[in-house]
Amino acid sequence: MGRWRPDARERLQQAALELFAEQGFAATTVPAITARAGLTTRTFFRHFADKREVLFADEAEIPTFAAKLLAEVPAGEPLEMIRAGLRTMAETQFEGRKAALRQRRAIVASDPGLRERDLHKRAVLAEVTRETFRGQGLDPIRAGLLAETAVTLMYVSVAEWLDTDDDRRLVDIIDTAFATLRAELQG
Structure with a gap:
């Protein structure tokens, strides 16, 4: 899964932005973001409180x-x-x-x-x-x-x-x- 790479935050942001653009903000879930980034939801929540924080971090x-x-x-x-x-x-x-x-x-x-x-x-x-x-x-x-x-x-x-x-x-x-x-x- 490569979850220990130092660019986890950037990968999560990129995955979230891609999904927000593809399917809309409301339809995008944290598990979908982490799956796209190849990371765990636990890693997501180490970097962001919720999916809004990707945009307002x-x-x-x-x-x-x-x-x-x-x-x-x-x-x-x-x-x-x-x-x-x-x-x-x-x-x-x-x-x-x-x-x-x-x-x-x-x-x-x-x-x-x-x-x-x-x-x-x-x-x-x-x-x-x-x-x-x-x-x-x-x-x-x-x-x-x-x-x-x-x-x-x-x-x-x-x-x-x-x-x-x-x-x-x-x-x-x-x-x-x-x-x-x-x-x-x-x-």
Whole structure:
């Protein structure tokens, strides 16, 4: 069975994603995932609490990653800090993964529980961003508006990137979204 190979987590993720795409999230069982991966259900539960965690396993790292990313951006005008942070996130977390992210998005969109979980992830990201800005001395309203704007810009940019088959990079779409927002706010 090869269950002692060090790539068990990756094999389980790949098997789950294939099955989710083939037969749907709801119809896929943990035993089917482990059979496809050539592993045991016990091994699955060493890596994931349930099959949803295959899609959201790194969710717990989001607050730390977002706070670290914002802390590393040079202090300055908050919108430029957001732009720089989103560009860094795009380059480090998204570029080169377009096909996999499209597949994940389709799976999440197919199930109400997964969509709800994704909305929770979005809310957590906004809260971390809001608290980071509050920690930098911004008043609550400004911090909240900037945090929600940052998350919305990211989601809108990623959606545009995933929806198109051109060769634009995500960072270029983020820049376009920022320019559009600035023009709308000034116009």
